[in-house]
Amino acid sequence: MKIYSGWRRLLFCLPLVFLVPHLFSVFELHQSSIVEVQTKKNYKKFDHLVLGPAAGQGLPDRLQCQGVKALNKTHFSSPSNGATSRDTISLVTVFALYNISPHSYEDDKSSNLVTVGNTSYSKGERSMAILDVFINFIQVSMPQSNVIILTDPASALSVGRNSVTVFPIQGEYSRDKLMLQRIRSYIAFLDQRLMEHSKWHGRVNHYIFTDSDVAVVDDLGPIFQNYPNFHLALTFRNNKNQPLNSGFIAVRGTNVGILRAKLFLQEVLEIYSSKFMKASRMLGDQLALAWVVKSHPSFDSKRFTRPQAFMDEIHGASVLFLPCALYNWTPPEGAGQFHGMPLDVKVVHFKGSRKRLMLESWNFFSSSYSNVSDMLCLVLKSGRTKYDF
Ligand SMILES: *[C@@H]1O[C@H](CO)[C@@H](O)[C@H](O)[C@H]1NC(C)=O
Ligand SMILES: *[C@@H]1O[C@H](CO)[C@@H](O)[C@H](O)[C@H]1NC(C)=O
Ligand SMILES: *[C@@H]1O[C@H](CO)[C@@H](O)[C@H](O)[C@H]1NC(C)=O
Numbered sequence: 502m503k504i505y506s507g508w509r510r511l512l513f514c515l516p517l518v519f520l521v522p523h524l525f526s527v528f529e530l531h532q533s534s535i536v537e538v539q540t541k542k543n544y545k546k547f548d549h550l551v552l553g554p555a556a557g558q559g560l561p562d563r564l565q566c567q568g569v570k571a572l573n574k575t576h577f578s579s580p581s582n583g584a585t586s587r588d589t590i591s592l593v594t595v596f597a598l599y600n601i602s603p604h605s606y607e608d609d610k611s612s613n614l615v616t617v618g619n620t621s622y623s624k625g626e627r628s629m630a631i632l633d634v635f636i637n638f639i640q641v642s643m644p645q646s647n648v649i650i651l652t653d654p655a656s657a658l659s660v661g662r663n664s665v666t667v668f669p670i671q672g673e674y675s676r677d678k679l680m681l682q683r684i685r686s687y688i689a690f691l692d693q694r695l696m697e698h699s700k701w702h703g704r705v706n707h708y709i710f711t712d713s714d715v716a717v718v719d720d721l722g723p724i725f726q727n728y729p730n731f732h733l734a735l736t737f738r739n740n741k742n743q744p745l746n747s748g749f750i751a752v753r754g755t756n757v758g759i760l761r762a763k764l765f766l767q768e769v770l771e772i773y774s775s776k777f778m779k780a781s782r783m784l785g786d787q788l789a790l791a792w793v794v795k796s797h798p799s800f801d802s803k804r805f806t807r808p809q810a811f812m813d814e815i816h817g818a819s820v821l822f823l824p825c826a827l828y829n830w831t832p833p834e835g836a837g838q839f840h841g842m843p844l845d846v847k848v849v850h851f852k853g854s855r856k857r858l859m860l861e862s863w864n865f866f867s868s869s870y871s872n873v874s875d876m877l878c879l880v881l882k883s884g885r886t887k888y889d890f
Contacts, residue, residue, distance in 0.1 A: 546854055546889045548615065550861050552882040556832070557841015564842045564877055569865075571874030575844050576719050588705040588754065590646040590722055592639050593690065594713040595683045596632055597674040598656040599625075615890050617860045627890050631714055631856055634863045636662055638716040641871075646722075649708075651686045680747075680786045681778075684770045691752065691763040698756055705754045711848070712748040714856060715829075716863075718873055719847040724751060724823070731812060731821035732761035735790065737805050738825040744805045745794060747786045748850055749829045751821075761818035768816050769793050794820070831855075832884035842881045849880055857888035 557563030565572040614621045622630055636648050647664040654669035670686045687710055694706075707725050711717075724734060734751035737744050752762040773789035780788055795802055797815045804811050808824035825831070826843050831850040833839050851859035858880065866876040 546887045548857075548889045550858075550879075550883055551886040552879070553885060555841065555878060555882050556839040557881075560841055562844060563840065564844055564846075564874070564881060566878035566881060569875055569878045569882065571872070571878050573844055573874065575846065575874040575877055588707055588722075588725065590643065590707045590709065590725070591649050592643075592646060592717070593649045593651060593687075593708050593710045594632075594635065595651045595679075595686050595710075596628075596658065596713055597653055597676075597679060597682075598628070598658055599676065615857070617857055618864045622890075627856065628713075630860060632660070633662075634859055635713045635715065636660075636665055637863055637867075638718065640664070641866075642717045643720050643722065649690075651690055680783065681770075681773060683747075684766055684773065684786055687750070688763055688766050688770065691759050691766070694754075694759055695756070695763070707754040708752045708759075710750040710752070712850065714851045714859060715748065716849045716851070716859060717847070718849060718877065719845070721751070721828075721847060724821070724828075725753060728810070728812070728821050730819055732758045732818045733765060734821035734823050735794075736825045736829040737822045738829075739806045739808070743784065743787050743791065744802065745787055745790045746825055746829050746850075747790055748852075749823075749848060751823075765793070765816050765818045765820070832881075839885075842877060846877065849877075854887040854890075855884065856890050858883055858886070 552569070555564070555566040558565065564575060613624055615627065616622075617630075620630075632650070639646060639648055647666065648662075650658065650660060650665065650667045651670050652658045652667060653674040654671060656674070658667050660667060668690065670689045672682045672685055672689075674682050691708075694708075709721060728734070731751075732753055734749075736746050736749045738746065750762075750766075752758055769786065769789045772792050773785050776792065777785040777788045779785075794800060794813075794815055797813070800813060800815070804822070808826045810821060810823050812819060812821050814820070823829075827846055828848050829850050830842065830846045830848060831852050849862075861883075862876050862880055865879050866873070
């Protein structure tokens with residue numbers, strides 16, 4: 502009896518022993534397919550504008566919106582009141598064209614076309630469209646400035662726009678080396694300026710290096726007057742792992758400003774090459790930038806927690822730290838805390854999957870009535886949506 506029931510148990514158990522792992526893997530498969538579906542849902546990328554709530558509602562110093570109508574005026578100063586003779590400002594960006602010919606077979610497939618407004622863009626045309634809108638915003642917000650595009654001599658880039666210069670710099674512009682090359686190009690560019698020093702004839706030309714997926718929505722000239730002592734300026738945010746964003750670096754166009762900025766960037770490049778090469782594709786430059794700043798003995802990183810500009814002396818350079826909230830504004834990804842948009846925001850960064858929004862914003866701005874404040878409501882309400890390009 503005992504033996505029999507023992508056998509019976511064993512007989513019943515045996516298939517189970519085999520079944521359990523099998524069930525488990527089916528269960529796991531099922532689970533992971535659910536997760537995948539959910540992830541896909543969360544990361545669904547839209548091919549049209551999607552507006553959410555406007556964060557920062559009721560906060561007195563944040564933009565208030567009714568639909569896409571701004572209830573506040575966002576920009577108080579009229580550009581260029583001509584009180585002082587202004588120095589020239591150039592916005593400088595690194596731009597690489599990849600071998601996706603606009604007419605390649607791959608590109609002609611309609612699935613690769615995205616439509617914004619009345620225009621369809623192939624993959625190859627999208628980055629040109631971003632560059633174009635980048636220039637448009639600068640020409641509206643800083644009409645006296647000019648744009649310099651640093652690029653691979655091999656790309657034969659031509660941009661037929663007024664006040665825009667293409668500046669070829671030899672280098673390795675492949676996608677996975679682009680962030681590294683970008684610093685190298687900045688350094689080479691600054692070096693070139695120093696060598697031409699004798700041709701300046703006392704004229705000062707300041708430089709602001711930015712990503713090309715930004716919209717400059719206010720005059721940036723005042724930073725050079727309001728903070729007369731910095732050599733270079735960086736943007737920071739309250740983020741422990743990535744406190745500095747490399748998408749905005751301003752350099753005072755004096756001999757000493759350019760020299761100090763160049764030496765500082767050389768230090769960043771060295772740290773990048775020696776410590777962060779594994780991250781070279783995306784974040785290496787930001788990690789290296791943060792390392793150079795934070796490893797400075799006197800540096801107090803608590804200052805990153807308050808969105809207020811401050812200065813510090815790092816590697817012989819006077820560095821101005823500007824809050825991302827104003828000079829590199831981007832809504833946080835995912836479910837991060839989000840307190841809306843400051844009224845005096847100057848640069849909006851269309852990071853990641855927000856490139857469509859950059860084009861949509863320009864279309865919105867340029868259609869009918871050109872109101873920056875209203876356009877910023879559109880950006881505020883839509884900035885957390887992920888788009889198809
Ligand atoms: C912005 O507009 C709201 C709504 O009209 C108003 O309550 C708030 O005081 C305004 N903020 C500023 C700084 O003017
Ligand atoms: C834009 O809209 C805001 C808010 O309605 C208004 O205060 C401002 O005067 C408008 N600006 C222009 C240039 O029309
Ligand atoms: C698209 O084309 C239509 C018809 O030509 C025009 O009314 C509309 O303003 C255009 N929209 C944009 C965003 O250019």
